[in-house]
Amino acid sequence: MANQLVSVSKDKEKLRLRYRYKGKVTFLYLGLTNTPPNAAKAEQCRYHLxxxxxxxxxxxxHRESYRPEFNQVNEFFALPLDAQFEEWLDTLTKNNDHHKAVLEMLQRDKPRSLANIDMSRYAPKTYNTRLSYLRSFQQWLIDEGVLDKPILKLEPKKTKKTLSGQRKPLNNLEIESILCWFAENSDQYYE
Incomplete structure (x- = not known):
C-alpha cells in the first residue's frame, strides 16, 4: 500500500521488511520463506514496526526484536493492544469508568505490547488502579494462550498515607480572636 511506512517484500523467496530510517532505505530480513502463514507473520511484524x-x-x-522469533505470533496477537483489551472487556460481567480510562489510554498511546506501556505521568492512586486492571488483562491473555508468561514490567507506586484523625477543636482563645476579627471587620462585609 502507498500509505504504509513499512512494506513486506521478498528477496529470493525470503520475506523482509522494507522501510526508511534516517532517509535511507533499510531492509530487515525476517528469516521466513514466502508461504501464506509466513506472509501473515511478516504482516504482523510489519504492523508492529x-x-x-x-x-x-x-x-x-533493537531492530532484531521485530523478527517473528522474538514476537509470538498468532491471529489474536495481530490485533492492536487496545482491540485485545476491548475483547477482554466483553468477557467481563461488569466494567466501569476505570476500564474505559485504561482503554482510552491504550488507544491514545498505542503501545506495542504490555511491556511497552508507560504510565509514569499518572498519580500513584491512578497508576495503581490502572496497573491492577492491566494485570487482570495480562492474566486473561495468559489464560487464552496469547502470552506464555507475564511481561508487564510495572510495579505499584507507593502512596503517602495521610493520618486520618479527629479534628482538633479550637480553644477558647482562638474562638475569641475569630469573633473579635468579625466584630471589627463586619462593616466591610455586611452593609
Missing amino acids: EQDLLHNRYEHH
Whole structure:
C-alpha cells in the first residue's frame, strides 16, 4: 500500500521488511520463506514496526526484536493492544469508568505490547488502579494462550498515607480572636 511506512517484500523467496530510517532505505530480513502463514507473520511484524516508527518508539539497534522469533505470533496477537483489551472487556460481567480510562489510554498511546506501556505521568492512586486492571488483562491473555508468561514490567507506586484523625477543636482563645476579627471587620462585609 502507498500509505504504509513499512512494506513486506521478498528477496529470493525470503520475506523482509522494507522501510526508511534516517532517509535511507533499510531492509530487515525476517528469516521466513514466502508461504501464506509466513506472509501473515511478516504482516504482523510489519504492523508492529510501523506503529513504533509512527509513535517514535523505534530503536535501530533493537531492530532484531521485530523478527517473528522474538514476537509470538498468532491471529489474536495481530490485533492492536487496545482491540485485545476491548475483547477482554466483553468477557467481563461488569466494567466501569476505570476500564474505559485504561482503554482510552491504550488507544491514545498505542503501545506495542504490555511491556511497552508507560504510565509514569499518572498519580500513584491512578497508576495503581490502572496497573491492577492491566494485570487482570495480562492474566486473561495468559489464560487464552496469547502470552506464555507475564511481561508487564510495572510495579505499584507507593502512596503517602495521610493520618486520618479527629479534628482538633479550637480553644477558647482562638474562638475569641475569630469573633473579635468579625466584630471589627463586619462593616466591610455586611452593609
